[in-house]
Amino acid sequence: MGFSKIWQALTILPCGAPEPIVSSVFISELLKTLGFDITETIPGFPTGGGCNAVDYAVRKNSDDIFIKTKLNPYLLVEVKSREINLHPKSAQYNSTVNQLKRYLLAPNCKSAQWGIISNGDYIQLFRKHGKVIHPASPCLEITPDNIDKIVLAIKQKIDEPQKALTVAVYNNKGGVGKTTTTVNLAAILTMLGKRTLIVDFDPNQKDLTNSLGVKSKEDSLYSWLVNKSSPTSDGLINVCQFSPNPKRLWQFDIIASDEKLQNLQEEDLRKSINYDRLRQVLEPFKFKYDYILIDSPPNWRFFSQSAVNAADVVLIPTKHNSIFSLENAATVIEHFIPEIQNQRMDGGPIALPIFYNGETITDPGKRIAEQAIEEIIERAKKKKVNPIDLTSYFYPKFTPATKNLHIFDIPSYAHIAGAAFSRVPAVYKNKIACEYYLALSKEYFLQSEV
Numbered sequence: 001m002g003f004s005k006i007w008q009a010l011t012i013l014p015c016g017a018p019e020p021i022v023s024s025v026f027i028s029e030l031l032k033t034l035g036f037d038i039t040e041t042i043p044g045f046p047t048g049g050g051c052n053a054v055d056y057a058v059r060k061n062s063d064d065i066f067i068k069t070k071l072n073p074y075l076l077v078e079v080k081s082r083e084i085n086l087h088p089k090s091a092q093y094n095s096t097v098n099q100l101k102r103y104l105l106a107p108n109c110k111s112a113q114w115g116i117i118s119n120g121d122y123i124q125l126f127r128k129h130g131k132v133i134h135p136a137s138p139c140l141e142i143t144p145d146n147i148d149k150i151v152l153a154i155k156q157k158i159d160e161p162q163k164a165l166t167v168a169v170y171n172n173k174g175g176v177g178k179t180t181t182t183v184n185l186a187a188i189l190t191m192l193g194k195r196t197l198i199v200d201f202d203p204n205q206k207d208l209t210n211s212l213g214v215k216s217k218e219d220s221l222y223s224w225l226v227n228k229s230s231p232t233s234d235g236l237i238n239v240c241q242f243s244p245n246p247k248r249l250w251q252f253d254i255i256a257s258d259e260k261l262q263n264l265q266e267e268d269l270r271k272s273i274n275y276d277r278l279r280q281v282l283e284p285f286k287f288k289y290d291y292i293l294i295d296s297p298p299n300w301r302f303f304s305q306s307a308v309n310a311a312d313v314v315l316i317p318t319k320h321n322s323i324f325s326l327e328n329a330a331t332v333i334e335h336f337i338p339e340i341q342n343q344r345m346d347g348g349p350i351a352l353p354i355f356y357n358g359e360t361i362t363d364p365g366k367r368i369a370e371q372a373i374e375e376i377i378e379r380a381k382k383k384k385v386n387p388i389d390l391t392s393y394f395y396p397k398f399t400p401a402t403k404n405l406h407i408f409d410i411p412s413y414a415h416i417a418g419a420a421f422s423r424v425p426a427v428y429k430n431k432i433a434c435e436y437y438l439a440l441s442k443e444y445f446l447q448s449e450v
């Protein structure tokens with residue numbers, strides 16, 4: 001068996017190769033190996049909106065030639081010289097990732113679903129879903145021994161993309177609005193035409209199942225998790241239908257909780273069900289739905305670990321006036337998510353920036369929260385082991401120039417609290433609640449149309 005072309009390209013790539021050499025020797029061969037030919041590849045693609053050009057944009061030709069239309073790229077590639085350090089702990093890695101993210105969100109790249117960064121020493125694949133960009137592989141060091149395997153894995157992902165973004169709603173603190181967020185986010189995404197599945201993975205509370213008046217089918221989720229057979233949706237999925245007026249019918253799907261799971265002790269659970277099982281059983285649904293939202297309990301035990309492990313991203317509701325909810329959010333980002341990342345080895349999951357939920361915020365209250373957050377950020381930066389800059393998780397709009405401390409907020413609103421009693425999401429009953437969650441979906445998930 002001969003060596004592959006990408007293997008050959010890598011072995012002749014000089015140490016310290018400048019960017020044009022990395023591009024012409026390695027990246028052009030990479031794109032061919034991924035299945036894109038020269039008429040499907042545009043170098044120096046203008047991303048629009050004041051952003052610079054990305055090194056490559058590629059797309060499979062349909063009935064036109066991509067080179068001619070220069071529209072709707074599928075994959076962007078940002079190339080660096082071998083002199084640039086793309087080790088994931090380096091500053092240059094961070095700035096390259098941020099550069100790729102800007103390009104993926106730029107006006108001419110709305111259609112892009114994938115991004116790659118590489119300097120010929122390292123390579124990483126990112127996925128874009130709406131406005132969420134998350135790693136689809138770790139940042140891998142490339143060697144002649146692993147290059148074929150790495151490129152094949154990338155090719156498989158981009159050839160058969162999953163449809164869904166899977167979101168775990170989690171904070172290691174109770175009563176912050178996890179269940180309320182799950183229900184209302186599902187409701188608004190449904191209104192916006194997104195096919196949505198929610199999963200009640202908090203069987204001790206069963207709030208999600210109860211708040212929608214769903215009768216859980218005994219034993220279904222449990223046996224699904226325990227049995228290794230591949231799941232069918234029969235008997236597992238309930239449909240939630242809401243008709244706020246005769247002309248409207250909204251419906252989303254739910255995997256309800258299950259009595260049998262409720263009665264098991266942690267030790268027995270772990271004996272009979274691997275925490276990776278939820279991830280496995282949700283796999284087929286990831287090709288069917290636009291969003292899968294998983295509600296989880298507050299503690300870091302079997303159910304939350306399973307939920308975070310099954311997710312692409314973690315959405316963390318907090319309360320500005322609860323130091324514990326802020327501290328717990330930091331713990332999730334600093335410790336729990338990396339713990340799962342180390343097991344999964346595909347670069348995920350990642351945390352989305354926190355948001356405040358369910359309290360009225362006064363200026364002095366906001367100031368106190370900012371002080372607490374500053375202390376949390378400073379402490380995390382100064383840690384001896386694995387120091388981390390949490391700024392972007394608390395203040396996603398912060399730059400040294402703007403010093404913007406904006407944190408998204410769903411205010412306290414009686415109609416939101418009351419809706420659970422009527423078994424209908426607040427979003428479907430009340431215009432203001434609908435606006436709040438529309439704003440949440442736009443802030444975190446949806447790409448703007450213009």
Ligand SMILES: Nc1ncnc2c1ncn2[C@@H]1O[C@H](COP(=O)(O)OP(=O)(O)O)[C@@H](O)[C@H]1O
Pocket residue numbers: 173174175176177178179180181207357358359410411412413414416417418420
């Ligand atoms: N934005 C809000 N405005 C008013 N009440 C809220 C809001 N969000 C949540 N709540 C109420 O707060 C309580 C806790 O919310 P819940 O979603 O059950 O939290 P968790 O799932 O994190 O334990 C519930 O009674 C819920 O109705």
Ligand SMILES: [Mg+2]
Pocket residue numbers: 178179180202205207296297
């Ligand atoms: Mg809950």
